[in-house]
Amino acid sequence: MDPSVAKSLTRPSPSDPPLSPGDSYDLTGIPYRSLVGSLMYLAVGTWPDISFAVACLCQFLDCYRRPHWNAAIRVVRYLKGTRLLTLTLGGSPELDLVGFSDSSHADCPDTLRSTMGYCFSIGGAVFTWSSRRQKTISNSSCEAEYIALSEASREALWLRQFLREVHLLKPGPSVLLCDNNGAKALSSDPTHHSRSKHIDVRHHFVRERVEDGSLAIWRVPGHDNVADIFTKVLPRPDFTRLRPYLGLR
DSSP states (O other): OOHHHHHTOOOOOTTSOOOOHHHHHHHHTOOHHHHHHHHHHHHHHTOGGGHHHHHHHHTTTTSOOHHHHHHHHHHHHHHHHTTTOOBOOOOOSOOOEEEEEEEOSSOOTTTOOOEEEEEEEETTEEEEEEEEEOSSOOSSHHHHHHHHHHHHHHHHHHHHHHHHHTTOOOSSOEEEEESOHHHHHHTTOTTOHHHHTTSOGGGGHHHHHHHTTSEEEEEOOGGGOGGGGGTSOOOHHHHHHHGGGGTBO
């Protein structure tokens, strides 16, 4: 999604002028909800690169305006221009479960909540991903990243259980990568009590999984974090550089 388009996607406020009768009639004839629903189907199934854009569009199903419709059409144009890309599964003979986690900080101008995203690959193929708004407001980027790690660790634990059932889980912890040193430290060092005592207890789930050896949290440079594509608007060079790591080729 173009940065200028993303900035225009804000909820109508009471100070905005009311819609004219002509504009209201025009909006009733726009199939915005149907289009976003179709895009959601693609984002969940085979097009992880539009997950962030679709998540943004879904926030305006009850109050969409012309800029929101134009943004949705822009996503359709992107799909048309990249229709030859396919989600390729496989590539690496090593069936290691590897995850990427990332979060923005207070990027929503309406709620000040952060957007988090994660993806997991096995054998070099990304097969599960998520991009959604956090349910609580974070006081810092470290807290936002830690909450994203907690959500990703829940997904990782379920995937480990599934792989164990089909006898594909390799010995040792599964690697979960993030680009925030503070979140990485909080996941393994309980001495950071003064910095984390206000964080909801359920988010410390990741710390328990590190202690029992199920997960290993590693740091990855921010520009190499694949999950970055699920949390914010990226410049075109960064977007096209990270896209192949999602398996779209």
